[in-house]
Amino acid sequence: VSCAKRAKTPNSELLFLPFRVLLAELEAHQDAWPFLSPVKLKSVPGYRKVIKKPMDFFTIKEKLINNMYLNQENFIIDVNLVFDNCQKFNEDDSEIGQAGHRMKRFFDKRWTELLRKQ
Numbered sequence: 001v002s003c004a005k006r007a008k009t010p011n012s013e014l015l016f017l018p019f020r021v022l023l024a025e026l027e028a029h030q031d032a033w034p035f036l037s038p039v040k041l042k043s044v045p046g047y048r049k050v051i052k053k054p055m056d057f058f059t060i061k062e063k064l065i066n067n068m069y070l071n072q073e074n075f076i077i078d079v080n081l082v083f084d085n086c087q088k089f090n091e092d093d094s095e096i097g098q099a100g101h102r103m104k105r106f107f108d109k110r111w112t113e114l115l116r117k118q
């Protein structure tokens, strides 16, 4: 993912280390499978029309590595976008809907633990 805006500060890698750790935990989670890579818009009827801003863990990792998150807020916004998109497109009692709810609960718990530590 190439982008124009990049954080220039040399220690931005360090600043975002907790996010890389947290993202690695999300990707390793057993319920992460629907969210690991972009939804294939050509093979999921209606997705492109319903979901205005698709997002997934791989795209977030690319943005992190390319220093495209200029502050903590934008990282959190993208992670929550993954879960909000999932809740919008999938029934709560569907396989993927349930996975999304479990992943969101896991993220909220780990994020508060990380934040409280600071």
Ligand SMILES: CO[C@H](O)CCc1ccc(O)cc1
Pocket: 034, 035, 039, 044, 085, 086, 089, 090, 096
């Ligand atoms: C994160 O996954 C997306 O919500 C797409 C879910 C989906 C994909 C294919 C289907 O047949 C049904 C739902």
